Amino acid sequence: xxxxxISRRFLYTKQNPLIMSTDYLREAYIxxxxxxxxxxxxxKVSEEHLNEQSIDKSDxxxxxxxxxxxxxxxxxxxxSNFPNDEVVGEEDSNLIKEKKIDDLIFKYVNEIQNLxxxxxxxxxxxxxxxxxxxxxxxxxxxxxxxGRIWALDPIDGTKGFLRGDQYAxxxxxxVDGDVKVGVIxxxxxxxxxxxxxxxxxxxxxxxxxxGSYFQDLKSDITFPLNKSSPINVHNDYDLSKARxxxxxxxxxxxxxxxNLIKEKxNIKQPSVNLDSQAKYCALSKGDAExxxxxxxxxxxxxxxxxxxxxxxxxxESGGKVxxxxxxxxxxxxxxxxxxxxxIAASNNxxxxxxxxxxxxxxxxxxxxxxxx
Ligand SMILES: Nc1ncnc2c1ncn2[C@@H]1O[C@H](COP(=O)(O)O)[C@@H](O)[C@H]1OP(=O)(O)O
Numbered sequence: 001x002x003x004x005x006i007s008r009r010f011l012y013t014k015q016n017p018l019i020m021s022t023d024y025l026r027e028a029y030i031x032x033x034x035x036x037x038x039x040x041x042x043x044k045v046s047e048e049h050l051n052e053q054s055i056d057k058s059d060x061x062x063x064x065x066x067x068x069x070x071x072x073x074x075x076x077x078x079x080s081n082f083p084n085d086e087v088v089g090e091e092d093s094n095l096i097k098e099k100k101i102d103d104l105i106f107k108y109v110n111e112i113q114n115l116x117x118x119x120x121x122x123x124x125x126x127x128x129x130x131x132x133x134x135x136x137x138x139x140x141x142x143x144x145x146x147g148r149i150w151a152l153d154p155i156d157g158t159k160g161f162l163r164g165d166q167y168a169x170x171x172x173x174x175v176d177g178d179v180k181v182g183v184i185x186x187x188x189x190x191x192x193x194x195x196x197x198x199x200x201x202x203x204x205x206x207x208x209x210x211g212s213y214f215q216d217l218k219s220d221i222t223f224p225l226n227k228s229s230p231i232n233v234h235n236d237y238d239l240s241k242a243r244x245x246x247x248x249x250x251x252x253x254x255x256x257x258x259n260l261i262k263e264k265x266n267i268k269q270p271s272v273n274l275d276s277q278a279k280y281c282a283l284s285k286g287d288a289e290x291x292x293x294x295x296x297x298x299x300x301x302x303x304x305x306x307x308x309x310x311x312x313x314x315x316e317s318g319g320k321v322x323x324x325x326x327x328x329x330x331x332x333x334x335x336x337x338x339x340x341x342x343i344a345a346s347n348n349x350x351x352x353x354x355x356x357x358x359x360x361x362x363x364x365x366x367x368x369x370x371x372x
Pocket of ligand 1: 061158248249252253274296
């Protein structure tokens with residue numbers, strides 16, 4: 001379906017009994033196609049065990065053929081549809097050139113972009129390895145308060161990807177500092193985390209003011225969202241029975257502070273450890289109730305690509321996402337957030353979690369460094 005003629009009408013989605021204004025619907029559709037295509041590339045890289053090989057970036061964090069290929073695919077798709085937009089992407093092409101892996105990455109990208117299982121009509125293609133590097137480097141926006149800026153993490157949770165665990169392909173559109181669209185592909189996430197042998201692979205989509213949706217990553221992407229089902233955070237539960245989502249990597253969140261908070265809230269359930277923004281996805285569909293991310297390094301500032309899509313997803317599912325002091329996350333500061341940590345939960349318990357944190361670290365974080 002050609003989309004250019006569908007702007008600003010009202011549409012009725014068959015499966016979801018919802019009248020949707022089409023503001024940002026086209027952006028969401030293109031983002032879904034791009035994230036799905038990039039997710040397929042990451043799956044291919046995994047199948048061929050290339051995810052087990054990584055290169056260290058200057059900050060010692062790992063990057064793979066999957067990260068670079070996924071960034072190229074998504075930026076090409078976005079900028080061919082919205083040429084005046086900017087992209088804040090996690091990767092650049094310096095290491096590709098240094099390690100001479102452009103042809104290898106292009107081979108994977110080319111294989112995926114020629115699959116006809118995706119709606120190719122609306123996406124452009126990477127022509128060759130020079131185009132690949134140029135496209136990746138278009139993710140160099142500095143972010144900020146004005147304009148249409150996409151925040152892209154081609155593989156969030158690269159360490160999970162290396163282990164064959166959870167990772168997420170994350171894309172969000174921020175307009176004048178406000179997150180309008182969030183799309184997350186989670187190839188390894190069970191449809192229901194609480195059930196054994198649940199099928200895996202989810203595509204999560206949120207549009208500001210229009211809710212959030214889940215669909216099987218393998219299913220077709222149709223316009224507008226009519227293969228997706230609305231999702232909601234779990235709201236009606238006893239706090240002591242809450243399931244808490246935490247990262248896997250101990251360096252990314254203070255596990256000692258996490259334990260004290262759970263003790264304070266009398267939470268007895270074992271935590272659920274997941275890499276990446278898959279945590280926001282699980283929270284959004286009610287598979288767990290609280291997400292804790294406590295600063296481990298007081299100087300670390302979270303990156304916008306690590307949170308923008310998940311932030312909108314949880315908000316549109318009826319939850320709340322703030323820093324450790326209860327302030328809403330803001331995405332207009334540049335490539336990073338200007339705040340510490342992340343606390344996400346359903347609206348009814350969020351303030352109890354923040355109170356518990358403040359009772360431990362002090363109203364203004366006077367005792368925080370004890371836990372870093
Ligand atoms: N000291 C840190 N504190 C919090 N997050 C971090 C830290 N160092 C790296 N990260 C980010 O954690 C993300 C993974 O989160 P999780 O542990 O929830 O899976 C990575 O994308 C990485 O961001 P990046 O590599 O973008 O700088």
